[in-house]
Amino acid sequence: MVFEAVEALLTEHADLERRLADPAIHADQATARKVGRRYAELQRVVAAYGTWRQLNDDLEAARELAGEDAGFAEEAERLSAQHADAEERLRLLLLPRDPLADKNVLLEIKAGEGGAESALFAGDLLRMYDRYAERRGWRTETLEVAESELGGIKSVTLAVKGKGGGATGGELDETPYSRLRFEGGVHRVQRVPVTESQGRIHTSAAGVLVLPEAEDIDVDIAEKDLRIDVFRSSGPGGQSVNTTDSAVRITHVPTGIVVSCQNEKSQLQNREQALRILRARLLAIAQEQADAETAAARRSQVRTVDRSERVRTYNFPQNRITDHRVGFTAYNLDQVLDGELDPVIGALVEADQAERLAALENQPG
Template sequence: MLDRLTFIENKYEELSVKISDPSVMANQKEWQRLCKEHAELEPIVNEYKNYKTILEELQDSKELYNEETDKDMKDMIQEEIKELSAQQTELEDKLQILLLPKDPNDDKNVFVEIRGGAGGEEAALFAYNLFRMYTRYAENQRWKVELMNSNETDIGGLKEVVFMIKGNGAYSKLKYESGVHRVQRVPDTESSGRIHTSTATVAVLPEVEDVDIEINEKDLRIDVYRSSGHGGQSVNTTDSAVRITHLPSGMVVSCQDEKSQLKNKEKAMKVLMARLYEKAEAERSAGIAEDRKSQVGTGDRSERIRTYNYPQGRVTDHRIGLTLYKLESFLEGDLDEMINALITYDQAEKLKLMGNSDEV
């Protein structure tokens, strides 16, 4: 591990010189790329410098302990050695996590797709609850939410909703949300007070650039139609809504949120690229051995990941066995505790898979 850290520190110093060079700054695209790489290495370098300082202090304390003859002073130095050793271990753990391979999609914006599953109207109402939950969470993170397409029911539920969340690190935090979400509650329409179980599926896709995936125009069928609102009511007198069908895969993407047909087409193409990218990534990783998949979950939309139990006021994530008794605030977007637990668990599992082969 020390060799890797030394290499990274040297690379960081080289980049520091380059981004200060006027000749490099003249090429804005290259300069921005180098600045981004420099910023990514900075947290690792800072922790490594702290680590080296602790090692030096620890070495000095051990030498002083061996030279000291006064018992009280030796006891004081021994306590200091104990504290420094604890700091050393803590920094080693931090550095191991910082050295884990970075998901290239972590910094990207995301598309979130929510669809009502089993449970009819109650499932659609739950899909709306999830949409509101993620919107609230995005607001708490100061991210921007942009609606792409929605299909409402007559009583305010959502059969389907597709929206974009723009913000730094959006994918790194929301990527664990893909899967089947289950709700257990008494519906408003249930007169006997019987608890119903319904589901909704969530898919979180990273936004992809044109360079990430190529789409042949000949493979697309583009249809335009009038936007429809609540209960199928027409809300637009022009054919501004767009439906794009990717013929080879059969994928269909619709967008009707904008009044401009061109803007709706641009949004629909972004969603299509994200879906095709996800499909390609899934096919690429299909051959990976089961024991090397992330233990937090594969992100498969068929996998039940979480239960929201209203009578008990709890939310349980089945992948990590975590139950929080704060359903109300959770549905208001207070997701940090759950998401942080998922990130920590994922990091721990990745460290296990690496076998902790790097020795300090």
């Protein structure tokens, strides 16, 4: 059992409690918020450790009594099961915490190989994530979308916002990032397209990129580093949908990142939307540079939207969904596309936790 880290975390928790009790810290709201978040994280560890320790004491007492009176054996068995559950929860809470765990996310969905069918599938993915967010009580906001001629989507950026506090505890507190971070990659679809006259099954692909949404305090963007251009919005086929220069294109000169937004009628609104996307991309880059694991995870998302580089397959003829990373397969594709994504994501969460727990257990010392 790896509990060596508990003592250090209990000490850190007590230190943060003293800092938060000092009125001086609240003069700097950014610092106070950061300390408060860390204190809340550690509060879960403190509570879980207290529960585990109490159950440990109760279990020892029950086993001692059961040795003298067999009537206490059932109570000892019940406490043993509770103790095991408490131990597992504490082990999960001791895993290194993802610094982005509390973030909302931006989902970028792009049509790939497959032409019009790929764009239609990208639209299906957008609806799936919209419905999944609705089921979890999260809010969604479409920041930018480019539609195709047949009603599909060439590309879309969807913001997903919500609070944590879910049942799993630990790092995975049911925040948008904690769940949707596993969605990055190439999603492949196999079905008969609406444009297919002979009933043949086609394979197409769409790419999903997951970006943690940055706050102002996360990324400092200097105005001098931005080149901002305005132009007239246009819709599918190039027709004008706006007679004023309301669309905005922002270029971040140091990195070369370009973001365009034209969904809103106001130039100011489009500028704010573009800045949100830019901040998220810059945060992802900064995190890559600071954390090799994050860099590897991001590279594993979408390199090219090629059908062969898939993380998941949606097979319509068999109503089957398969996640190739963990070997998850289910025959309820219709329900998944209606937003019932939790079983799929849950399998990815469990595999990720098991891998990191094994790494923690195998650390020297």
